[in-house]
Amino acid sequence: MKETIAIRRATANDLTILLKCEQEVIRAERPFDPTIKEEEVTYYDLESLRTDPRAIVVVACDGDTIVATGYALEKQARHYLEHETYAYLGFMYTDPAYRGMGINGKIISTLQHWAKEQGLFELRLTVYDANEPALRAYEKVGFKKHIVEMRLRTEG
Numbered sequence: 026m027k028e029t030i031a032i033r034r035a036t037a038n039d040l041t042i043l044l045k046c047e048q049e050v051i052r053a054e055r056p057f058d059p060t061i062k063e064e065e066v067t068y069y070d071l072e073s074l075r076t077d078p079r080a081i082v083v084v085a086c087d088g089d090t091i092v093a094t095g096y097a098l099e100k101q102a103r104h105y106l107e108h109e110t111y112a113y114l115g116f117m118y119t120d121p122a123y124r125g126m127g128i129n130g131k132i133i134s135t136l137q138h139w140a141k142e143q144g145l146f147e148l149r150l151t152v153y154d155a156n157e158p159a160l161r162a163y164e165k166v167g168f169k170k171h172i173v174e175m176r177l178r179t180e181g
Contacts, residue, residue, distance in 0.1 A: 030092065030128055032135045035075050035082040042091045043071045043082070046118045053118075057153035060176075069116055074098065081139045082116070085128045093119040093128045097136040099145055111147035112140035117159075124158075130166045 035043060047069060055061050074096050075082045085093035097112045114136055119129050140148060152159045154173060 030123075030126070030131065031086045032083055032131055033086065035071075035084050035094070037072075037075070039084060039091060040072060040075075043084075043094060046091070046094045047071065047116065050116065050118045054153060054156075057155050069096075071116075074116075079143075081136065083132055083135050085119075085123075085132055087123070092123040093132055095129075095132040095136055097140055097145075097148075099143060102147070108147045110145055111149055112136065112143070112145040114148060114150040117150070129162050133163075133166050 044067075047067060048065070051061065051066060051068060071082065074080045077098070079099040080096060082096040083094070084091045094116050095114060095118075096116045097114050099110050100113045102108050102111050114133065117129060117132070137148060140146070148168075149171075150163065150168070151174075152163060154160075160170075
């Protein structure tokens with residue numbers, strides 16, 4: 026592994042690897058969410074996100090190898106909030122062999138810089154409450170728990 030991890034925008038040539046990373050995100054989240062379908066699913070339209078002027082998809086590379094991903098997307102805030110728009114962060118994935126090295130923090134810093142350039146000063150993301158490692162990683166870079174979404178399954 027190289028000492029320097031480079032963060033860059035994702036390109037069209039990265040799509041195959043990005044789709045594999047997306048499946049790793051889903052695989053990691055299935056234990057936290059019994060409502061995710063068992064068959065292969067997708068969370069993101071990565072090509073649309075990559076080309077959307079209101080979004081950025083970034084990758085962290087060790088040489089030519091993509092080892093982490095993330096995106097930021099400008100979203101409309103609810104009408105009663107003090108900000109009109111915000112940056113929603115998603116697709117936060119780091120290869121297990123590269124975890125604990127601060128790469129996620131570098132990706133978030135890159136996304137935060139992009140958001141500021143867009144005039145977006147509120148950043149939000151969602152994470153499963155039981156996903157302790159992810160919670161610690163986000164708290165480490167300054168995120169705070171804000172709201173808890175609850176669910177109830179009724180018999181139909």
